[in-house]
Amino acid sequence: MRNFLKHDDGASTVEFVVLLPFLICTLGLIVSASLYLAMASDVQQLAHELARSAIQVSDDDDWCDEIRTTMVEPLANNLPLLNPARVSEVSCSRNSDTRLLQVTVNYDTSPSLGAILGSTIGLRINSFQRSSFVQW
DSSP states (O other): OHHHHHOOTTHHHHHHHHHHHHHHHHHHHHHHHHHHHHHHHHHHHHHHHHHHHHHHHTTSTTHHHHHHHHTHHHHHHTSTTOOGGGEEEEEEEEETTTTEEEEEEEEEOTTSHHHHHHHHTTOOOOEEEEEEEEEO
C-alpha cells in the first residue's frame, strides 16, 4: 500500500482534468464575445452605409421606405456576419434644423453562433441596435 501511495504518475492529469472546464468556459467566452463585437461592428457599418445611401433619396417623402426595401439586402449581403433576413427594423428621421439624417438598424442575433455559444456560458444578447448620422 505504501508503494501505491508514493506514486505520483497521474498527478498532472488530475490537475488538467480539474482545470479543463474553466479553460473551456474561458475559451467559449472569448469566442462568443469576439463574434458579438464583430457582429456589432457589422451592424454599425450597415447603419452607416444606409445613412450615406439615404443622402441621395432624402428629398423624397418615402425615403426611409426606399432605403429599407432597396438597400438593406445588398448592403447586408456584403458584410460577412450579417444576414439581411435578420434585420428586424430600420427606422429613419430627418432634422431640418441641423440637416442631419439618422438611420437606426435593429438586428436579431438570437440564431447566430455567437448567441448559441454565449447562451451556454450565460451571456445573452438577443439584438443589436445601432444608429448613424450624416449631414445632408
